[in-house]
Amino acid sequence: MSKISRRKLIVGGVSAGGILLAGTASKYSNELYRVGEDLSRVTHRFLLRNNPLAREFTTRDISKNFPAIGTTMPESEIYQRLLHARFADWRMPVGGLVDKPMSFSLADLQSMPARTQITAHSCERGWTAIAQWTGVQLSRVLELVKPQPAARWVAIHCSDGWWDSYSLDHFEALHPQTILAYGMNGADLPVAHGAPVRLRVERQLGWKSLKYVDRIELVDHYRRLGDGKGSFVADEYNFQWYGGV
């Protein structure tokens, strides 16, 4: 075989293979991206095996104009009615794979032991702002409802239609800084930031800290929820479910 034809063969073969590969890859791009995401998640679980807290700041560091993005005013009639009554009628059911389903009012949550934390919120878009959050640890709420052994994931459903799922362990849902926050910077949580209650997941990017918490559901696997990708943004916008960076 002459040199030229060998070269042509190699070039042709590589090009054809490349085009074929690119075509297949673009068709399965989300599955491929999930490989990167899973690598990050497994690595993070290893790095955070000793359960460190996300860094906390002092009141001096609090940002003056903490941005409010995404939903800033849920439009549903139910939410508008709740807002009008200053959330006196707001109830947060916690159910699914639990022995003792319960429903919490805002006063119920506020009467439980509170945790206040000043943390940096980093949005996946690229900005960072610091705020003080006051709320009850999600672990305390989950403890009361007695999760069944089969429960592995905690799904948080929101008034604006968003939902996300978190592992029922110290990595996510039971982490001490994972709180249901009803206060921000010493006052009631403003509507633009998720009133009456928002989630704070401090070792994650901003989009995982859902606003306008409506109900909590414990499931054996997030695959049962929605399209099975783990969250509203994953289903709707091809967004990452775990993310992590």
Added chain:
Amino acid sequence: MNSTVADLPAARAPVEIQRHSRLVRVTHWINALSFLFLVPSGIAILYAHPEFYWGETGYFGDPAALTLPMEPNFDYTAWGRGMHFLFAWLLVLNGLVYLLAGLLNGHFYRQMLPRLAQLHPKHLWHEIRDHLRFVRPTGEAVRTYNVLQKLAYLLVIFVALPLMLLTGLTMSPAVTAAYPELFTLFGGRQSARFIHFICASALVGFLVIHLVMIFVVGFVNEIRSMITGKFRIEEQS
């Protein structure tokens, strides 16, 4: 380098030398592939917030260290992030193999560490002038990396890419929970994000020069040497 001066035939025919080891060739192309996807996906992520700040925090309305002339767009965030982190992993794993092998087999020491004589200001100046005039290296000079090449490669491998990785990790709330020292190192998440952009721009600059040099030295010969390893030295002038 398998061949030596003694191997050069008496006739002035082109000589083929083994230029790059198989490991260097394979890792080079995986690197190139990662880069090809990391740059556009990085820009896609950047589109969501084309502004940089120095310090811990920063958001629209804050005094910016740099504002890029881009209209904020969130439509590229999802695929940008998915692509960026997949190829970041590929780059990192590939880089680890390359680094480990290069340290163990002496690749960095033998081929990339500049010799003392090469660092002499006269020699450096001579090389810079030749590069600026696009002088095509010939004969024995082609056999080894020149000093500017060595310095550029060393900067990319041991400064720019490690900085890319570390500043990238500083943007992860999970990683910084485990290693808050990263904040201290870079002065905060937003500083790290800015440094990430500066290093990325520097690497794109390196890539441009790298590609120009391939054309200066000889496109076919250079590309062949990175695929088959064989590099053809033309007759000595």
